[in-house]
Amino acid sequence: MFMENQSDLRARTLMEALPYIRRFAGQTIVVKYGGHAMVDEELKESFALNLILLRTVGIYPVVVHGGGPQIGNLLKRLDIESEFVDGMRVTSPEVMDVVKMVLIGEVNTSIVAMLNQHGGNAVGLSGHSAGLVQAEKLKLTKRVKDGQPPEIVDLGLVGKPMTVNPQVLQTLEHGKFIPVIAPVGQGPDGESLNINADLVASALASGLRAQKLVLLTDTPGVMGDKQNLISEMTKVQARELMDKQTVTGGMIPKLNCCLDALDHGVASAHIIDGRAKNALLLELFTDQGVGTILKG
Protein backbone atom coordinates (compact mmCIF):
# COMPACT_ATOMS: atom_id res chain seq x y z
CA MET A 1 0.00 0.00 0.00
CA PHE A 2 1.19 3.54 -0.81
CA MET A 3 2.31 5.29 2.37
CA GLU A 4 2.37 9.07 2.41
CA ASN A 5 5.62 10.41 3.86
CA GLN A 6 6.01 13.70 5.73
CA SER A 7 6.91 15.77 2.69
CA ASP A 8 4.01 14.33 0.61
CA LEU A 9 1.69 15.23 3.46
CA ARG A 10 3.08 18.75 3.68
CA ALA A 11 2.79 19.20 -0.11
CA ARG A 12 -0.80 17.92 -0.05
CA THR A 13 -1.68 20.37 2.73
CA LEU A 14 -0.23 23.22 0.70
CA MET A 15 -2.04 22.10 -2.47
CA GLU A 16 -5.35 22.01 -0.59
CA ALA A 17 -5.18 25.81 -0.30
CA LEU A 18 -5.04 26.21 -4.10
CA PRO A 19 -8.81 26.24 -4.87
CA TYR A 20 -9.40 28.85 -2.16
CA ILE A 21 -6.51 31.01 -3.36
CA ARG A 22 -7.91 30.84 -6.91
CA ARG A 23 -11.39 31.73 -5.65
CA PHE A 24 -10.37 34.70 -3.51
CA ALA A 25 -7.40 36.11 -5.49
CA GLY A 26 -8.10 39.71 -6.43
CA GLN A 27 -10.83 39.99 -3.76
CA THR A 28 -10.87 42.22 -0.69
CA ILE A 29 -11.26 40.76 2.78
CA VAL A 30 -11.90 43.15 5.67
CA VAL A 31 -10.61 41.80 8.98
CA LYS A 32 -11.53 43.26 12.38
CA TYR A 33 -8.68 42.50 14.75
CA GLY A 34 -9.21 42.72 18.49
CA GLY A 35 -9.38 40.93 21.80
CA HIS A 36 -6.77 38.42 22.93
CA ALA A 37 -5.16 38.07 19.52
CA MET A 38 -3.99 41.65 19.91
CA VAL A 39 -2.23 41.36 23.27
CA ASP A 40 -0.53 37.95 23.06
CA GLU A 41 2.75 38.40 21.12
CA GLU A 42 2.72 34.90 19.62
CA LEU A 43 -0.85 35.31 18.34
CA LYS A 44 -0.02 38.78 17.06
CA GLU A 45 2.85 37.36 15.03
CA SER A 46 0.69 34.48 13.73
CA PHE A 47 -1.99 36.99 12.67
CA ALA A 48 0.62 39.16 10.91
CA LEU A 49 2.03 36.16 9.02
CA ASN A 50 -1.49 35.05 8.00
CA LEU A 51 -2.16 38.51 6.54
CA ILE A 52 1.15 38.58 4.70
CA LEU A 53 0.46 35.16 3.21
CA LEU A 54 -2.95 36.35 1.98
CA ARG A 55 -1.41 39.45 0.42
CA THR A 56 1.39 37.41 -1.17
CA VAL A 57 -1.07 35.10 -2.97
CA GLY A 58 -3.00 38.07 -4.39
CA ILE A 59 -5.80 38.51 -1.82
CA TYR A 60 -6.30 42.05 -0.46
CA PRO A 61 -6.64 42.12 3.33
CA VAL A 62 -7.80 45.38 4.95
CA VAL A 63 -7.33 45.45 8.74
CA VAL A 64 -9.50 47.43 11.17
CA HIS A 65 -8.35 47.14 14.77
CA GLY A 66 -10.00 47.65 18.14
CA GLY A 67 -8.28 48.53 21.40
CA GLY A 68 -11.05 48.95 23.98
CA PRO A 69 -9.12 47.22 26.81
CA GLN A 70 -5.97 49.24 26.03
CA ILE A 71 -7.97 52.52 26.16
CA GLY A 72 -9.48 51.38 29.47
CA ASN A 73 -6.00 50.72 30.92
CA LEU A 74 -4.65 54.18 30.08
CA LEU A 75 -7.82 55.91 31.32
CA LYS A 76 -7.41 54.06 34.60
CA ARG A 77 -3.74 55.06 34.91
CA LEU A 78 -4.74 58.69 34.26
CA ASP A 79 -7.59 58.39 36.76
CA ILE A 80 -10.20 59.36 34.16
CA GLU A 81 -13.69 57.86 34.62
CA SER A 82 -15.24 56.09 31.63
CA GLU A 83 -18.58 54.33 31.25
CA PHE A 84 -20.27 52.28 28.54
CA VAL A 85 -23.87 52.59 27.36
CA ASP A 86 -25.04 49.68 25.18
CA GLY A 87 -21.44 48.73 24.41
CA MET A 88 -20.40 52.28 23.44
CA ARG A 89 -17.86 54.25 25.46
CA VAL A 90 -19.22 57.64 26.55
CA THR A 91 -16.52 59.90 25.12
CA SER A 92 -15.79 63.36 26.55
CA PRO A 93 -13.16 65.56 24.82
CA GLU A 94 -10.67 64.42 27.47
CA VAL A 95 -11.48 60.73 26.83
CA MET A 96 -11.25 61.37 23.05
CA ASP A 97 -7.64 62.56 23.49
CA VAL A 98 -6.82 59.27 25.22
CA VAL A 99 -8.71 57.24 22.56
CA LYS A 100 -6.59 58.85 19.83
CA MET A 101 -3.34 58.40 21.77
CA VAL A 102 -4.04 54.72 22.31
CA LEU A 103 -5.68 53.73 19.01
CA ILE A 104 -3.69 55.82 16.54
CA GLY A 105 -0.53 56.34 18.58
CA GLU A 106 -0.01 52.96 20.20
CA VAL A 107 -2.19 50.13 18.86
CA ASN A 108 -2.07 51.08 15.18
CA THR A 109 1.69 51.65 15.27
CA SER A 110 2.37 48.34 16.99
CA ILE A 111 0.34 46.35 14.43
CA VAL A 112 2.00 48.15 11.54
CA ALA A 113 5.42 47.52 13.13
CA MET A 114 4.70 43.80 13.57
CA LEU A 115 3.58 43.44 9.96
CA ASN A 116 6.54 45.38 8.60
CA GLN A 117 9.02 43.43 10.70
CA HIS A 118 7.96 40.47 8.54
CA GLY A 119 7.97 42.37 5.25
CA GLY A 120 4.24 43.14 5.25
CA ASN A 121 4.27 46.60 3.60
CA ALA A 122 1.67 47.81 6.08
CA VAL A 123 0.43 51.41 6.15
CA GLY A 124 -1.28 52.87 9.24
CA LEU A 125 -4.41 54.98 8.72
CA SER A 126 -7.36 56.33 10.66
CA GLY A 127 -10.80 57.44 9.48
CA HIS A 128 -9.28 60.92 9.00
CA SER A 129 -6.88 59.68 6.29
CA ALA A 130 -8.08 61.04 2.93
CA GLY A 131 -11.64 61.19 4.29
CA LEU A 132 -11.67 57.42 4.73
CA VAL A 133 -14.47 57.30 7.34
CA GLN A 134 -16.81 60.29 7.53
CA ALA A 135 -18.97 60.04 10.58
CA GLU A 136 -21.80 61.66 12.45
CA LYS A 137 -22.53 61.68 16.14
CA LEU A 138 -24.36 58.54 17.17
CA LYS A 139 -27.77 59.30 18.62
CA LEU A 140 -28.68 56.46 20.92
CA THR A 141 -32.29 56.15 22.01
CA LYS A 142 -32.82 54.20 25.20
CA ARG A 143 -35.57 53.71 27.74
CA VAL A 144 -33.86 55.21 30.79
CA LYS A 145 -36.85 54.89 33.18
CA ASP A 146 -39.43 52.06 33.12
CA GLY A 147 -42.79 53.15 31.72
CA GLN A 148 -41.33 56.35 30.27
CA PRO A 149 -40.77 56.97 26.54
CA PRO A 150 -37.21 56.34 25.24
CA GLU A 151 -34.80 59.26 25.56
CA ILE A 152 -31.82 60.27 23.46
CA VAL A 153 -28.66 59.48 25.44
CA ASP A 154 -25.72 61.82 24.88
CA LEU A 155 -22.62 59.68 24.32
CA GLY A 156 -20.39 62.69 23.63
CA LEU A 157 -17.88 62.27 20.82
CA VAL A 158 -19.10 58.85 19.66
CA GLY A 159 -19.68 58.43 15.96
CA LYS A 160 -21.27 56.15 13.42
CA PRO A 161 -19.85 55.83 9.91
CA MET A 162 -21.94 57.69 7.31
CA THR A 163 -19.78 57.56 4.18
CA VAL A 164 -16.53 55.86 3.45
CA ASN A 165 -14.09 56.90 0.77
CA PRO A 166 -12.46 53.68 -0.35
CA GLN A 167 -10.22 55.38 -2.92
CA VAL A 168 -7.20 55.50 -0.63
CA LEU A 169 -7.59 51.79 0.16
CA GLN A 170 -7.91 50.87 -3.51
CA THR A 171 -4.72 52.83 -4.26
CA LEU A 172 -2.92 50.99 -1.47
CA GLU A 173 -4.23 47.62 -2.71
CA HIS A 174 -2.81 48.26 -6.16
CA GLY A 175 0.53 49.15 -4.57
CA LYS A 176 0.50 45.82 -2.68
CA PHE A 177 0.29 47.55 0.72
CA ILE A 178 -1.71 46.28 3.69
CA PRO A 179 -3.88 49.08 5.18
CA VAL A 180 -4.29 49.03 8.97
CA ILE A 181 -7.09 51.33 10.17
CA ALA A 182 -7.76 52.83 13.61
CA PRO A 183 -11.51 53.29 14.29
CA VAL A 184 -11.51 57.08 14.67
CA GLY A 185 -13.84 58.86 12.25
CA GLN A 186 -13.95 62.41 10.93
CA GLY A 187 -17.00 64.39 12.05
CA PRO A 188 -18.79 67.06 9.95
CA ASP A 189 -16.62 69.86 11.40
CA GLY A 190 -13.37 67.93 11.10
CA GLU A 191 -13.54 66.74 14.69
CA SER A 192 -12.51 63.22 15.75
CA LEU A 193 -15.28 60.80 16.66
CA ASN A 194 -14.74 57.54 18.54
CA ILE A 195 -16.36 54.64 16.65
CA ASN A 196 -16.80 51.01 17.65
CA ALA A 197 -14.29 49.07 15.53
CA ASP A 198 -16.85 46.45 14.39
CA LEU A 199 -18.96 49.26 12.89
CA VAL A 200 -15.97 50.65 10.99
CA ALA A 201 -15.04 47.20 9.66
CA SER A 202 -18.60 46.58 8.51
CA ALA A 203 -18.91 50.01 6.82
CA LEU A 204 -15.60 49.53 5.00
CA ALA A 205 -16.52 46.01 3.90
CA SER A 206 -19.76 47.43 2.45
CA GLY A 207 -18.02 50.45 0.86
CA LEU A 208 -15.34 48.27 -0.72
CA ARG A 209 -17.83 45.58 -1.82
CA ALA A 210 -15.52 43.17 -0.02
CA GLN A 211 -15.86 39.44 -0.56
CA LYS A 212 -15.73 38.82 3.18
CA LEU A 213 -15.95 40.53 6.55
CA VAL A 214 -14.07 38.59 9.24
CA LEU A 215 -14.44 39.56 12.91
CA LEU A 216 -11.87 38.07 15.31
CA THR A 217 -13.09 37.84 18.89
CA ASP A 218 -12.64 35.91 22.13
CA THR A 219 -15.11 33.03 21.60
CA PRO A 220 -14.94 30.09 19.14
CA GLY A 221 -17.68 31.83 17.12
CA VAL A 222 -21.40 32.27 17.76
CA MET A 223 -22.51 29.75 20.40
CA GLY A 224 -25.95 28.11 20.56
CA ASP A 225 -28.20 27.26 23.54
CA LYS A 226 -26.04 24.33 24.62
CA GLN A 227 -22.77 26.24 24.24
CA ASN A 228 -22.33 24.49 20.89
CA LEU A 229 -20.48 26.30 18.12
CA ILE A 230 -22.86 27.27 15.29
CA SER A 231 -20.70 26.76 12.20
CA GLU A 232 -23.10 28.26 9.69
CA MET A 233 -26.21 30.41 9.90
CA THR A 234 -28.60 32.31 7.69
CA LYS A 235 -29.64 35.93 8.26
CA VAL A 236 -33.01 34.70 9.56
CA GLN A 237 -31.34 32.37 12.09
CA ALA A 238 -29.08 35.19 13.26
CA ARG A 239 -32.12 37.39 13.98
CA GLU A 240 -33.86 34.50 15.78
CA LEU A 241 -30.82 33.95 18.03
CA MET A 242 -30.89 37.61 19.03
CA ASP A 243 -34.67 37.55 19.62
CA LYS A 244 -34.40 34.40 21.77
CA GLN A 245 -31.49 36.04 23.66
CA THR A 246 -29.19 33.13 22.90
CA VAL A 247 -26.94 35.90 21.66
CA THR A 248 -26.42 38.76 24.11
CA GLY A 249 -23.93 41.51 25.04
CA GLY A 250 -21.11 42.35 22.66
CA MET A 251 -22.18 39.62 20.23
CA ILE A 252 -25.37 41.55 19.33
CA PRO A 253 -23.62 44.50 17.64
CA LYS A 254 -21.23 42.03 16.00
CA LEU A 255 -24.08 40.05 14.43
CA ASN A 256 -25.82 43.28 13.39
CA CYS A 257 -22.59 44.44 11.71
CA CYS A 258 -22.45 41.12 9.83
CA LEU A 259 -26.10 41.42 8.74
CA ASP A 260 -25.54 44.98 7.59
CA ALA A 261 -22.50 44.00 5.51
CA LEU A 262 -24.44 41.11 3.91
CA ASP A 263 -27.29 43.50 3.06
CA HIS A 264 -24.76 45.72 1.29
CA GLY A 265 -23.40 43.02 -1.01
CA VAL A 266 -20.61 41.43 1.06
CA ALA A 267 -20.74 37.72 0.15
CA SER A 268 -20.08 36.29 3.61
CA ALA A 269 -19.35 37.38 7.17
CA HIS A 270 -17.33 35.33 9.66
CA ILE A 271 -16.97 35.45 13.44
CA ILE A 272 -13.87 33.53 14.50
CA ASP A 273 -11.67 32.88 17.52
CA GLY A 274 -8.80 35.34 17.76
CA ARG A 275 -7.26 33.22 20.52
CA ALA A 276 -6.47 30.37 18.12
CA LYS A 277 -3.27 30.44 16.07
CA ASN A 278 -3.78 30.69 12.29
CA ALA A 279 -7.55 31.11 12.74
CA LEU A 280 -7.74 33.42 9.73
CA LEU A 281 -6.06 30.99 7.32
CA LEU A 282 -8.05 28.02 8.61
CA GLU A 283 -11.33 29.92 8.21
CA LEU A 284 -10.56 31.06 4.68
CA PHE A 285 -8.76 28.04 3.28
CA THR A 286 -10.89 25.12 4.52
CA ASP A 287 -14.47 24.16 3.65
CA GLN A 288 -15.60 23.62 7.23
CA GLY A 289 -13.78 26.71 8.60
CA VAL A 290 -13.17 27.16 12.34
CA GLY A 291 -15.79 29.70 13.40
CA THR A 292 -19.25 30.88 12.34
CA ILE A 293 -20.07 31.88 8.77
CA LEU A 294 -23.10 33.94 7.73
CA LYS A 295 -23.97 34.03 4.06
CA GLY A 296 -25.93 36.63 2.13
Ligand SMILES: Nc1ncnc2c1ncn2[C@@H]1O[C@H](COP(=O)(O)OP(=O)(O)O)[C@@H](O)[C@H]1O
Ligand atom coordinates in the same frame (compact mmCIF):
# COMPACT_ATOMS: atom_id res chain seq x y z
N1 LIG B 1 -24.29 33.32 21.74
C1 LIG B 1 -23.07 33.88 21.93
N2 LIG B 1 -21.98 33.36 21.32
C2 LIG B 1 -20.75 33.89 21.51
N3 LIG B 1 -20.49 34.96 22.31
C3 LIG B 1 -21.54 35.53 22.95
C4 LIG B 1 -22.87 35.02 22.78
N4 LIG B 1 -23.71 35.78 23.52
C5 LIG B 1 -22.95 36.71 24.14
N5 LIG B 1 -21.64 36.58 23.80
C6 LIG B 1 -20.57 37.42 24.31
O1 LIG B 1 -20.06 38.27 23.30
C7 LIG B 1 -18.66 38.48 23.56
C8 LIG B 1 -17.97 39.04 22.32
O2 LIG B 1 -18.26 40.43 22.20
P1 LIG B 1 -17.18 41.54 22.69
O3 LIG B 1 -16.78 41.24 24.10
O4 LIG B 1 -17.76 42.86 22.40
O5 LIG B 1 -15.97 41.19 21.71
P2 LIG B 1 -14.67 42.06 21.23
O6 LIG B 1 -14.06 42.65 22.47
O7 LIG B 1 -13.83 41.01 20.56
O8 LIG B 1 -15.16 43.10 20.26
C9 LIG B 1 -18.19 37.11 23.99
O9 LIG B 1 -17.01 37.15 24.75
C10 LIG B 1 -19.37 36.61 24.83
O10 LIG B 1 -19.19 36.93 26.19
Ligand SMILES: CC(=O)N[C@@H](CCC(=O)OP(=O)(O)O)C(=O)O
Ligand atom coordinates in the same frame (compact mmCIF):
# COMPACT_ATOMS: atom_id res chain seq x y z
C1 LIG C 1 -17.48 54.06 20.84
C2 LIG C 1 -16.59 52.99 21.36
O1 LIG C 1 -16.96 52.27 22.27
N1 LIG C 1 -15.39 52.86 20.77
C3 LIG C 1 -14.42 51.87 21.15
C4 LIG C 1 -13.30 51.88 20.09
C5 LIG C 1 -12.36 50.73 20.24
C6 LIG C 1 -13.01 49.38 19.98
O2 LIG C 1 -14.05 49.23 19.37
O3 LIG C 1 -12.27 48.33 20.49
P1 LIG C 1 -12.73 46.81 20.69
O4 LIG C 1 -13.07 46.26 19.34
O5 LIG C 1 -11.48 46.20 21.27
O6 LIG C 1 -13.89 46.79 21.64
C7 LIG C 1 -13.84 52.19 22.56
O7 LIG C 1 -13.70 53.36 22.93
O8 LIG C 1 -13.51 51.21 23.26
